[in-house]
Amino acid sequence: MRLNTAAYYIREGLTNVRRNRAMTVASITSVTAALLILGLFLIIILNVDSMANQVESQLELKAFINDNYDMSKVTKVGEEIKAISGVKSITFESKKDALNNFKKQLGDKSYLVNGLENDNPMPQSFIVKVTDANMMKQVSEEIKKIDGVTQVSYGQDVVDKLLGIIKIIRIVGLFVILILFIISVVIISNTIKLGVFSRRREINIMKYIGATDWFIRWPFLVEGIVLGLVGSVLAIGILGFIYGYASDLVNNKLIIFTLLPAGVVIRQSLVYFLAIGSLIGALGSGISIKRFLNV
Amino acid sequence: MIKFVGVSKKYKNDIIAVSNINFTIDSGEFVFLVGPSGAGKSTILKLLLREEIPTTGSIFVDKKDITKLKRKEVPYLRRNIGVVFQDFKLLPNKTVYENIAFALQIVEAEPKYIRRRVPMVLSLVGLSDRANSYPQQLSGGEQQRVSIAxxxxxxxxxxVADEPTGNLDPDTSWEIVKLLSEINKRGTTVIMSTHAKDIVDSMKKRVIALEKGNIVRDEMRGVYGYEA
Structure with a gap:
């Protein structure tokens, strides 16, 4: 392809974009809407994924010890836990430690638990580190059997729940995205059809003077891709703005999990967005030119 | 060289447009295609441009059977056959210059060549001073010159000229035919379908006469018809 021919395609494509203004706006809006929804699901999936990772990576479980056990009994339980294979290390957390840690977690809201020191509701526990994440379940079963252990908790149930949620989000998201994708393709294809129709005389003449199918097709493909790209850039912009605002808000209020920073999310999805946007555009225009080319 | 061998064309609605057409046109010839409306003139030109494919028979252009061309080869056939229509088919939103340059852009000619070539052709058809006019600012005869260019x-x-003088008054028609004849003298094979009896009669060129899809006459230095 010659450079001036490429320039011709782009010039003609942009002329089309300008010519059917109302349909151009409609197309861009629908692509933007489709990609916004896509982005929303993507952000949720990425975040839930990262939450699951945060929980899973801790590789530790907590064995709560009967409140009435004194230090010597507790030490004995500790020995027994240590003896289980797969246990890497154990740390004792006294009732006082537990309260202090909770305070730390609460940060500047630690005043909420002021006054609990004398009637400490926090249990004493061993924090058990496991050599391998897969051993979690097995080790926790073993620990449960020991006298004086009231309860064993580990992140697995949370992780399982999160993974379940991700699965549902993925399926619902995929379905919604597919529908929006199809709608966008149809709207773009109608937009391009208008352009092709208003130029059918020109296309007819081009065919007579020996233009190849691709020569005729390219400007319309350019038009479609431009519509798709503009839509996806808009979607990225809006999404980045809203998410940046939302993640600031959430990260300041929520303590347990942090949302991924907006920059990371946008960077990860940018390429996909642009690719999907131009794919929608190319498909839309490809469909509508096809039947006009037979002269 | 153009050669039709046993060419028949039956349209979907069972109308037989042409049946068993045979003729050869040598390079550099000037040929009139005459006959009443519906005799098959347009069909022959459409077959030659591969707008239609014959039901049976072969059509050779420069030794190549164009009925066997692949879809993507068709543009290259058409680049070797210039077409002029009765209704000019110029692009209304492009100037005279741009309309002509467009044909070169399509074949991806160098911009430098386009800038040199278009004025040359404009001067050949005598429209150098109208380069920046739009088609609707021109007379019918001038528009047809642009389309020839x-x-x-x-x-x-x-x-190939499909009734190029059909929309023009007699004087202008003559100018167009003279222009076509001029182009023919430079070596281009010209095939012109027409109803213009006086033009055909005084040009004394080869005439292929069609009636109801058959060739009824093919004469060198012929006339439009005996009966009229």
Whole structure:
């Protein structure tokens, strides 16, 4: 392809974009809407994924010890836990430690638990580190059997729940995205059809003077891709703005999990967005030119 | 060289447009295609441009059977055959210059060549001073000259004119035919379908006469018809 021919395609494509203004706006809006929804699901999936990772990576479980056990009994339980294979290390957390840690977690809201020191509701526990994440379940079963252990908790149930949620989000998201994708393709294809129709005389003449199918097709493909790209850039912009605002808000209020920073999310999805946007555009225009080319 | 061998065309609605057509046109010939409306003139030109494919028979252009061309080869056939229509088919939103340059852009000619070539062709058809006019600012005869210029700007070896004087008054028609004849003298094969009896009669060129899809007459230095 010659450079001036490429320039011709782009010039003609942009002329089309300008010519059917109302349909151009409609197309861009629908692509933007489709990609916004896509982005929303993507952000949720990425975040839930990262939450699951945060929980899973801790590789530790907590064995709560009967409140009435004194230090010597507790030490004995500790020995027994240590003896289980797969246990890497154990740390004792006294009732006082537990309260202090909770305070730390609460940060500047630690005043909420002021006054609990004398009637400490926090249990004493061993924090058990496991050599391998897969051993979690097995080790926790073993620990449960020991006298004086009231309860064993580990992140697995949370992780399982999160993974379940991700699965549902993925399926619902995929379905919604597919529908929006199809709608966008149809709207773009109608937009391009208008352009092709208003130029059918020109296309007819081009065919007579020996233009190849691709020569005729390219400007319309350019038009479609431009519509798709503009839509996806808009979607990225809006999404980045809203998410940046939302993640600031959430990260300041929520303590347990942090949302991924907006920059990371946008960077990860940018390429996909642009690719999907131009794919929608190319498909839309490809469909509508096809039947006009037979002269 | 153009050669039709046993060419028949039956349309979907069972109308037989042409049946068993045979003729050969040598390079550099000037041929009139005459006959009443519906006799098959347009069909022959459409077959030659591969707008239609014959039901049976073969059509050779420069030894190549164009009925066997693949879809993507068709543009290259058409680049070798310039076309002029009764209704000119110029692009209304492009100037005379741009209309002609467009035909060169399509074949991806160098911009430098386009800038040199278009004025040359404009002067050949006598429209150098109208380069920046739009088609609707021109008379019918001038528009037809532009369309001829567009048809020959690629230097095709064949020029097909489908009733090029159909919309023009007699004097203007004569100018157009003289122009076509001039182009023919430079070596281009010209095939012109027409109803213009006086033009055919005084040009004394080869005449292929069609009636109801058959060739009824094919004469060198012929006339439009005996009965009329």
């Amino acid at each position: 567009r048809a020959i700007v690629n230097e095709p070896s064949i020029l």
